[in-house]
Amino acid sequence: xxxxxxxxxxxxxxxxxxxxxxxxxxxxxxxxxxxxxxxxxxxxxxxxxxxxxxxxxxxxxxxxxxxxxxxxxxxxxx
Numbered sequence: 001x002x003x004x005x006x007x008x009x010x011x012x013x014x015x016x017x018x019x020x021x022x023x024x025x026x027x028x029x030x031x032x033x034x035x036x037x038x039x040x041x042x043x044x045x046x047x048x049x050x051x052x053x054x055x056x057x058x059x060x061x062x063x064x065x066x067x068x069x070x071x072x073x074x075x076x077x078x
Contacts, residue, residue: 002027011042 006013012031016024025041032039047054 012039 001017003015003017004012005015016022016027018024024044028039028041045054
C-alpha cells in the first residue's frame with residue numbers, strides 16, 4: 001500500500017506499508033521512471049518492523065546518558 005502524503009516540488013512524500021523484502025529505494029526509482037523524470041530516495045524512516053514499532057522505541061540519548069537504565073519494563077514478551 002502506498003499513501004501519498006505531500007508533493008512540494010521537487011519532493012514527493014509517501015508512506016509505504018509492505019512486507020519484508022520490499023525494496024523502497026527501487027520503488028522510488030520506479031516511480032521516477034514512470035513519471036519520466038528519474039527519482040531517488042532522499043530519506044527513509046522505518047516506523048515498524050514485524051512486532052517492533054518506532055513509537056515503542058526508547059530514545060538513544062536516554063540510554064547513552066543513563067547506561068544503567070533498566071530496560072526490563074520496556075521489553076514485551078514475544
